[in-house]
Amino acid sequence: MNITIRQIQSFLNVAALGSFTRAAEKMHTMQPALSQQVRDLEAELGIRLFDRTTRRVELTEGGAEFRNIAAKIIEDLESAARNAHELAERKRGRVIIAAPPLLAAAIVPRAIADFRSRYPGIEVRLIDARTDQIIENVRSGQVDCGLGTFHAGEEGISATLLARDSLMVFCTSNHPLAQRQAVNWRELDGLPLITLTRDSGIRLLVEVGFETAQIRLVPAYEVGQITTALAMVEAGLGIAVLPTYAWAGAKAMKISATALTPGIARDIAMITRTGRSIAPAVSAFARFLAKYTNVSVPGGATTAGRLPSARKPARVSTRGEMNARK
Template sequence: MQDRQIIGLIATFVAVAELGSFKRAAEVIGRSPSAVTTQINQLEELLGVRLLVRTTRNVRLSSAGEQFLGRGRRLLNETERLIRDFRGQGDKLAGKVELSVSPTIAVSLVPKVLHLLSDEHPDVKITLYEGLRDDVLNSVERGAVDFGIGPYADVPQSLSFERIFEQLFHLILPEKHPIARRGFATPADLHGLDLLCASTGATARAVLEEIARDAGLTVIPRYETLQYPTLYALVAGGLGATVMPVVDPNFLAASRLVAVPFQGRKVSRTIGIISRRGEPITAVSQLFIRAIQETALRYRDHFQLSV
C-alpha cells in the first residue's frame, strides 16, 4: 500500500473518531458509509490492532485507538502545514505559523515581532492564540498549533522546552510608596503589604510564594486574579502591591506605578519554546522563533529581561 493511501486511511479514522459515527464521517469526507467502513477495516488489518469498538448504538475508541488518534491528528496537521507552507512558493519564504503564547508575552514582545515580520516577510501569515499553561500545552500536544511560548518548563514527556530568556519580576507599587522612593525591595517587605496575587496555579503566583518562603512568610492575598492588567489596575487603585514582570512599562507610567527590583537576588521565571518532541520545526516557525529571540535581546532593558 502506498504512503498516500495510508494517509487517506488515517484521515478517515480521525474523522470517524472525532465525529463518533461512520455515517457522519462519510458525509463530511464525501464517501459512502460502506467505503468508510472498508477503509477502517483496511487500517486495522494493516496495524494488526482494533482501533474502534462498534456497537449497535455508537462507536468508541479502543485503548489502541486513543493512542493512535493523537499521533494520527499530529501527522495530518503536520502534513497539511507542510503542503501549505511550500506549495507554489519557489524560493520565497512564505507560509503560516500558528502558535499559542502566554499572556505576558502576548502583550509585550509579540506585537513587536509581528511588526518586524510584517515588514520583512509580508507573505508569512501568523495566527496567535493566547492561553495559560493548560491551554498552551494541550494545543501544542494535540497538534492544533505549531509551537508554544511561555513559562511552562514542566512539560509532559511528549513535548520539549527550550529556554529563550528569563522574565524578571519586580514589586509593583504606587510611585509615592516609601519602598518605591527607597528604590529597592526585599522579601521581608512583603510582610507589611496588602498583596494582590495571580491565582493559585499560575507561574507568577509560584514565583511570589517562593520569595515569601525565603522570608519565612505565608502569602495571604487580599485579592486574586488571573490577568496582569487587573493586578496593575488594583495596585493603581490603591488596593495594595503585586509581584509581576514589567509587561507594559507605558501602562505602569500612565498609572503612576513603579517596578522596584528585589535587592541582592534575581527573581525570575524562564520563558521558552514548547514544541512536540522529535518533530521538526518548519521554516516559517523557525523564522518566528528567531524574531522573538532578536526582539527579546533588543528590548531586554525595556521589558526587564535576562537574555
C-alpha cells in the same frame, strides 16, 4: 509501473514541437536518447503515443489524451517544487502561535509586525490562551509553537529558551518602595499584597519568595489576571509581585516596578511538539520572538520608576538564589 519525469518531459516536448530533433535541442540531449525515453514510456503505458512519418510527428488519440494528464502532472510537480523552495527560502508559509494574554499583548504583536516586514509572504496567526491550553494545542499540532513559561520536562514538548524573567514588586509611583534600585523580600512584610490566584505559577513563585524570607503571605486581594492586579495597584489598593514582562501592561499607569532580592528567575521559552520538524517559517519567527522578549522591559529610568533590563535578572549567591519555572 516505472514511469520517470524525464520520460514525461521528453514526450511533452515532442508533442509541443512536433519534432524529436527540436525537442532534443530544447532539452539539451541527443535525439537517440530522447527517442529512447519516448519508446520506454510507450512500453510502460502499453500504447503508441505518436504516429511518425518522414515529415511529421503527430499524436495518436491515446497520446493526445495522455498529454492532457501528463501536462497537469508536470504542472503540479513544478508548483510543488516551487512552493517547497519558497518555504525553504521563507518566502511563504504560515505560523500559528499561542501565548498567554499578557505576553500575547506585550511581545507577539511587535514580533509579528517586524517579521511581516521581513517576510511578507508568511502569514502569522496569534491565539491567546491559558498555559495548559497552549501546551495541549502544541502537543496536538493545532498550533505550531507556544510562548510562555512552562514546567521542565513536559511530555511531548521541546522548549527553546528566549529570555530570563525575574519577579519584581509593583507599586504606585509615590509609594515608599518606588524609585528604589532593589527591594528585599522582607520589606514586603505587612504590606497589603495583591496576588494572583493559587492556580497561577506566578503565585507559586511569590509564595516561595515569602517562605524563603520567613514572612507570612496574607493576600489583601486575589485576582485571576495580571492586568487586573496592575489596575488595583494603580488604585492604591496594595502592591503586587509580578514578572518583569508585566511592565508592558503598566506603561501607561502611574506605577513603579523594582527588582526583588534575592532574585527569583524563570525562563520564557518557545515550545514546539517533540518529534516534529520545525518549519522554516517557525524557525525564522523564533528569532523575532527572542528579540522582542528580551526588550519587553526597557532598561533605565521610566516615567513611572526605574526598571532593570529584562536580560539581567537580579542574581544572588547559591544559598539565596531561587530559580524556578512556571
